[in-house]
Amino acid sequence: MAMSREQIMSTAIQHLNENPLASMAQLAEAAGISRATLHRQFSSREELMLALGRRAHEQWEQVQERSGVVDATASGDPEVIGKALDAMLAGLIEVADAYGFGLTDYAMLVNPELKRRSDELEEREIAFYAAAQQAGVLRADLPARWISNTVYGLLVAVRESLRRGDVARRDVPRLLLTTYLHGAARREES
Amino acid sequence: MAMSREQIMSTAIQHLNENPLASMAQLAEAAGISRATLHRQFSSREELMLALGRRAHEQWEQVQERSGVVDATASGDPEVIGKALDAMLAGLIEVADAYGFGLTDYAMLVNPELKRRSDELEEREIAFYAAAQQAGVLRADLPARWISNTVYGLLVAVRESLRRGDVARRDVPRLLLTTYLHGAARREES
Incomplete structure (x- = not known):
């Protein structure tokens, strides 16, 4: 089942709280999705961080x-x-x-x-x-x-x-x- | 005149306090030295950070x-x-x-x-x-x-x-x- 943008953000937050320097590859892995899927929702780490902010x-x-x-x-x-x-x-x-x-x-x-x-x-x-x-x-x-x-x-x-x-x-x-x-x-x- | 390791560290700290994400290139510029000179003293950003720590x-x-x-x-x-x-x-x-x-x-x-x-x-x-x-x-x-x-x-x-x-x-x-x-x-x- 596809992960929603919301679900990806929640997983990313949890992972960033453990490792604030986590890369997009690590955040994708933590969410159990491919980097391509993560990048379809957030084109860059900056964009993801802006959405979380x-x-x-x-x-x-x-x-x-x-x-x-x-x-x-x-x-x-x-x-x-x-x-x-x-x-x-x-x-x-x-x-x-x-x-x-x-x-x-x-x-x-x-x-x-x-x-x-x-x-x-x-x-x-x-x-x-x-x-x-x-x-x-x-x-x-x-x-x-x-x-x-x-x-x-x-x-x-x-x-x-x-x-x-x-x-x-x-x-x-x-x-x-x-x-x-x-x-x-x-x-x-x- | 050549900058001592101590002087480089002091300038780096001042600059990092303003911009904690400063790169080695930016830190060299702030100290008024070349990247090559900085790298002779500290082979990587990690090594510099370790010395500052x-x-x-x-x-x-x-x-x-x-x-x-x-x-x-x-x-x-x-x-x-x-x-x-x-x-x-x-x-x-x-x-x-x-x-x-x-x-x-x-x-x-x-x-x-x-x-x-x-x-x-x-x-x-x-x-x-x-x-x-x-x-x-x-x-x-x-x-x-x-x-x-x-x-x-x-x-x-x-x-x-x-x-x-x-x-x-x-x-x-x-x-x-x-x-x-x-x-x-x-x-x-x-």
Whole structure:
């Protein structure tokens, strides 16, 4: 039975997460199809990577929509913002887990179309973090762009922790939220 | 005047931090030398990357030695551990800033020699984090390997923040220490 474009993309992602440098020949082999079949769907590795990047961005945008970060930003309400933050981080964990290799794939990060899209999505989050700071949910003494970059860095840590088997998947949301919000220092008893 | 091996390596690192996919031809051009000259020093891109990786590991090890993490681990003393932690993080920022591309270069990360070395250095840090947890410096409810992976992720965030110009270099140690130890949530007044 012929593999759909979607199925080929899903297999490619899985394989790239294990080996980010996989060639088209290796990706075809992993999908159990011939190179000719793969090339009929994606004329080059760049085209495949662009399609994977677009899909990752769609899912990223869906996370933003589902967690309501734009409305929360406009609301300025600490409770609404807090809930959107938790929901967004949980959703980003799933996207980072699914598209792990893309977090640090340099060719993808500098592709002009993907870069523009990712900048747009990121600006929404930066505005959201700034609103969270204004509402007193996040501390005000860190630049909002730094906060955004640390979320990205922690998602890389999530990907590595799962890839190496350092933590159980079920523990990740708690670990990320705790570390991100409260840090690694022992908390003073209040 | 001929460029020394050291000088070639320094120029290559600078260029790779801007363009992690730079070819040998591009690296030769950036150093202002011919490809033939570059190839006399490094017979292949792999050999150059291996040399850069070894140098990064030497500097990483020096950070561990200067900050005294091994002695601090053995001491079990919260004050000694706290000082070693601050010193180690400050040193790691410098290494991450200098060797930024290497943090996520997949070919370097899977090279067997570099992998073995990096595992050794990382195990020292994991033992140190575990000692910091036992001494009450770091919270005990996070796996030590997760703590180690989040430091790595935050160093990726440092690299990205500096590369994009999101934060001033002088602010980085404070931002990293604050975020890592205390998190991004607004702290309750105590």
